[in-house]
Amino acid sequence: MQSKRRKILFYCQSLVGLGHLTSSLLVIRELSTYADVDLIHGGQGLQLMPELPGFRHLRLPTILIDSASDELYAPEGDKHIDAVWTERAAAINEFVNWPYDAVMVEFFPFGRRRLKKEILGLFAAVRQRCGAIPIFCFVREILVPAAVEAERRMVKLVREHIHTVFVRGDPNIVRFEETFSLTAEIANRLVYVGYVSPPPPANWPTRQNKIVVSQGGGEIGKTLLRAAIQTAPMLPDYNFLIVTSSRASVTEIAELQALVRSPNVQVVSFLNDFQENLQSAALSISLGGDNTLMDVISTRTPALAYPYAGNSEQGLRIEKLAGKGFVYPLTETDLVPERLSVKIRKTINQTYPQQAIAINGAAEISRRISVILEGEFCED
Structure with missing residues (x-):
């Protein structure tokens, strides 16, 4: 004491x-x-x-x-x-x-x-x-x-x-x-x-057919968001929550919304309850920043990560976590809707690893x- x-x-x-x-x-x-x-x-x-x-x-x-x-x-x-x-x-x-x-x-x-x-x-x-x-x-x-x-x-x-x-x-x-x-x-x-990481919840909500897609910043993040929006029509049974950077301009958000071609897409600029959304999500798709990955792991949410090529730290962490089955990496070629839709379904259907990570x-x-x-x- x-x-x-x-x-x-x-x-x-x-x-x-x-x-x-x-x-x-x-x-x-x-x-x-x-x-x-x-x-x-x-x-x-x-x-x-x-x-x-x-x-x-x-x-x-x-x-x-x-x-x-x-x-x-x-x-x-x-x-x-x-x-x-x-x-x-x-x-x-x-x-x-x-x-x-x-x-x-x-x-x-x-x-x-x-x-x-x-x-x-x-x-x-x-x-x-x-x-x-x-x-x-x-x-x-x-x-x-x-x-x-x-x-x-x-x-x-x-x-x-x-x-x-x-x-x-x-x-x-x-x-x-x-x-x-x-x-x-x-x-x-x-x-x-x-x-x-924030502590895991005392009571876990029921998983929904929701995919949370989030970016960090810069053009690489926008590429990932655009790919998810274009993939959404191929997965009508899932709702896509597209989370831009809080620094995204009105013009940038409007450009993303203009890409929407299906009713299962929602574009928001920020989520105050990001971790709560992950707790009820079927999948997280992100750039694999360390804070996001820790939120993903603490909520035991299946995850795809598209590491920024200019950040070796991010790529190595994703590689290590992928080796344990906690996250699956995406490459540039995976961002084609046909390939991304397959990756999404495959990742959601994977058995989540039992190994615990110190968080x-x-x-x-x-x-x-x-x-x-x-x-x-x-x-x-």
């Missing part, structure tokens, strides 16, 4: 999409049972943040990554990037409420290298104001492969700053060393906690941090 309510500073910066923030909020929900959490986050924001006891959050001036140039830019207004960095530093300084008992940083030092100065500056302030409190890292189980020299820099930062590296994944599906060759050098600080990562991270804070913390 906790002897007192704790205070935790949490840093999460998304450069593309909402996945990192969504996972972080699931962890924060668990931490809030015994700790007040101050979240510093950047990137695309949610329309509605959760209301939790002792939860405060600061959304930093936005910095995103340009997929064409691979450079950071400020999407809001015409401000120079240096001015945005200055604004962010001032916002952080005003927001923090010292002291803290621990710090959690999402992904760094295994990613977010462009934010290294900001993050290390925060670490330095933590050391100055709070002393040797534990700093935790929370990272997905698959990384984009990096050169050994870059991995060595990551190892050095872990040794200098990170108490525990929480890996959101199940080693029975994929191991961290498969995409990070120097894992052995930080093995004493690395813990698999399971995938981070309680948020609760496990919270539990382990609680144990560490209640114990005698000391640095190596």
Whole structure:
């Protein structure tokens, strides 16, 4: 039992999409049972943040990554990037409420290298104001492969700053060393906690003849949605719920609706109850983003996934899960309606695997941090 309510500073910066923030909020929900959490986050924001006891959050001036140039830019207004960095530093300084008992940083030092100065500056302030409190890292189980020299820099930062590296994944599906060759050098600080997913429902609804088709973002996602809409007339006994990105414009949604040729298709821009829809669905078709796949697995929903060719992390996760029968991959040639309709029927009729996957990562991270804070913390 906790002897007192704790205070935790949490840093999460998304450069593309909402996945990192969504996972972080699931962890924060668990931490809030015994700790007040101050979240510093950047990137695309949610329309509605959760209301939790002792939860405060600061959304930093936005910095995103340009997929064409691979450079950071400020999407809001015409401000120079240096001015945005200055604004962010001032916002952080005003927001923090010292002291803290621990710090959690999402992904760094295994990613977010462009934010290294900001993050290390925060670490330095933590050391100055709070002393040797534990700093935790929370990272997905698959990384984009990096050169050994870059991995060595990551190892050095872990040794200098990170108490525990929480890996959101199940080693029975994929191991961290498969995409990070120097894992052995930080093995004493690395813990698999399971995938981070909302808990499965207490009561399972009846499956319906409903297929949920969702995209992440970009042209690849639109290709998948278009293929599903064009396939729907061949499967009149199923209702297709087509979920565009919340960032889809009115024009983009209208273009999809113009493709509809059968009454069993509904196009929506966003689902607040996405997981609830999966619980009653016969099938999920998606780009295979890690958050979507965890929703699919926690609801035990048969799934087809069309991995984005430019994302090796996504493709490898789908490959590993496909090897266990939890998801079936789609290729570009499968997006022809005749082929896709066959894939859909075949996947729905497959026997779902009995193997369990660890998906309680948020609760496990919270539990382990609680144990560490209640114990005698000391640095190596």
